[in-house]
Amino acid sequence: MKKLIYIKNNYIIQLIILLAIGIILLNTLFVYPIIGKCDNGDFGRLLLYGGLWDLSTTYEGIYDRFVHLNYIISKSHMFIFFGKNWVSGSILLKLAVFISLLLHQFDNRLFNIRYLAFVYSVIFLWGIFLIVNFKRLSTLLKAAVGICIILFFTDTSYISYFNSFYGEAGTIVFFFLNIGTYLNLITKEKPLIRHFVYFFIASAGFLTSKAQELPLLVFMLIIYAGLFIYYKEKNYRKCIIIGSLLVTILCSASYISLTDRMNQNNIYQSVFLGVLRGSSSPEKDLEELGVDKKFMVFYGKSFYNRHSGHDPVGEEMLKEFYPKVSPLKILVFYIKHPSRLWQKIVESAEGAYAFKTPGPWNFAKGQYAPNKAVNTFRTNLVNNYSKIHRNIFVFILFSLIYFTITLTYFIKNKNRDLRLLILMLLFILLSGASQLILPVIGSGHGDFGKHLFLLNFCYDIMVVIALVWLVHIILKIIRKNKFLDLVRK
Known part of the structure; x- marks a missing residue:
């Protein structure tokens, strides 16, 4: 009874938010007809590590532009832990395959893709819980964060990746977990070593979720340096140095694994x-x-x-x-050639937010259900206000305002946890802004909309941060006015 009262008093908002997200995930990803992504040729990179094969053996059958629900498990390939084109999502896929085998008593060679969606969903919910549970957030701000996450990040343009073998799903869940474990770490007066370990694992998972994210190690090292500066105890610094080296080695290994x-x-x-x-x-x-x-x-x-x-x-x-x-x-x-560089940056902005409402390609063959109740809030905003979402000057203006405000907070405040928080906010900005040029350098305009995924994702996170900050400012003004009224009385 005491535990229930404690949970009610301390975690009721978090639980309500997780319940709402859980219902959306369940309906979208697990209840027929499910929503996912069809294979465009990228699935093979991850399938190898799960020991999975498509049921079809023909090119036309594999790439029929429909979601495939079931795959054949080849147990001998499950023991390939590191090889060509390695990404962190391979670990999650192995876990999903193991769960499937365990539940079927290792007697079923069919793997349903929803087992992978389940693993992604659990990590997704865990990351969101840690974010909403951030100690600096008041009850109202926790609610604001939760509502924004529900509206933006349970949109089908994001969570449909969970029923697929694309690296974007790993990017989503590991980035949320990266932010969540970091917030959990910096708000503790005397964190345990395991809290640092959780963060390093999550950040490594994010950086190695796609080859495209590997260059972001440069920005992540700034956060690692910040932790080293602000946590002066010998055991903390030893952990930070070891963690930084291991993440760097893993990122290097992932890069070397590229074929x-x-x-x-x-x-x-x-x-x-x-x-x-x-x-x-x-x-x-x-x-x-x-x-x-x-x-x-x-x-x-x-x-x-x-x-x-x-x-x-x-x-x-x-x-x-x-x-x-x-x-x-x-x-x-x-x-x-700065004019050419600018041209590419403008083209990146124009190619951003290539979001589409669910179509036949998001369903299994013969299961297309255009009236299925799903969240398309973010997609509709993009399509209804495309000139705002794909305007380079909007990106630049928002980035400058975001950077100026966060830098001002960093200069004015000396608190350890607040300064470390700002480092993460700046990391999100750098990760997003760099995508205006990195995808062009890395792969030109090949599959351009998909390669701009992290640009969309990071700027949506920053929009949520900005909205929650505005709520915080409004609440401060209201409280200040109430206090002034009391003083006058």
């Missing part, structure tokens, strides 16, 4: 569908990159185009193109 084919794909697209795209002098651009202009035959053509008579991974390309081009070289090219 030659993936690196070639990214470089090819960053040049022929990036640097040369919209250029008035594409041949000159190739020569500036140190590449023979004879490779102009690939200009505007997809890496997967094998019908033009020119092979993107042919002998000439392998000897004379890929060894001469790198992401660093492409970055230097854009720095030398």
Whole structure:
């Protein structure tokens, strides 16, 4: 009885929020007809680590633009823990496959994708609980955070990834867990070592959830440095140093695991569908990159185009193109040509928020239900106000205001937990703003809308932060006015 009273007094808001989110997740991802994502060719990278195979054996069957619910389990492949194109989501997939086998007494070779959605949902809810439970939030602010998370992040444009093998699902849940474990850590007067460990695991999970997130290690190291500065005890600093090194090593290993084919794909697209795209002098651009202009035959053509008579991974390309081009070289090219850099930044803003309401491609074959009750609040906002969501000047203005306010708080306040909080707020800004150019450098305009996912996600998190901050300011003004009224009386 005492425990129930304690929970009611301390966690009632959190529980209400988790219950609401849980109901939305259950209805969207688990109750037929379920919503998910169809395979566009990326599933194979993760399927390997789960020891899973599509039930279909033909190209047309695998890529039929419908969600596939069931996959064949190959137990022998489950023991591949690290290999090519490794991402942190592979651990979660192995856990989901193990749960499936355990519940079927290791006697069923079929894996239902909802087991993976279950694992993602649990981590998602855990991260949200830690965020809403942040000690600096009043009851009203906890409610505001919860409502914003429900409206924005249970939208199908986000949670439909949970019923898929895309890396975006790992990005979502690990980023929330990264923020949640960090808030849980910095609000404790004397945190335990395990609280640091939780944060390092969550941050490693986020950074390695997709190859695209690996460069963000540079920004994460700033947070690690902040922890080192503000936690001076010897055991804390030892843990922080070890944790930082292990995360860096894991990120390096994940980068090294990228196959030659993936690196070639990214470089090819960053040049022929990036640097040369919209250029008035594409041949000159190739020569500036140190590449023979004879490779102009690939200009505007997809890496997967094998019908033009020119092979993107042919002998000439392998000897004379890929060894001469790198992401660093492409970055230097854009720095030398600021007008082209600006052009790409504008194009990134214009390609942001490629959100769509659920269509047949979000359902299993024959199960399309356009009237299924789901949350499309964020998607509708994007589609109804597309000029705001895809305007580079809106991105810049919002970023400057956000940065100025957070920096002002950092300068004016000396509290350890507040300054560390601001470091995380700045990390979210840097992670989002960097996506205006990093995807273009990394893979040009290939699958552009999907590669801008982190841009959308980070700026939505910042919008939620801004909305909650505004509620905080309004509440302060109301309390101040009430106090003044009492004084006058």
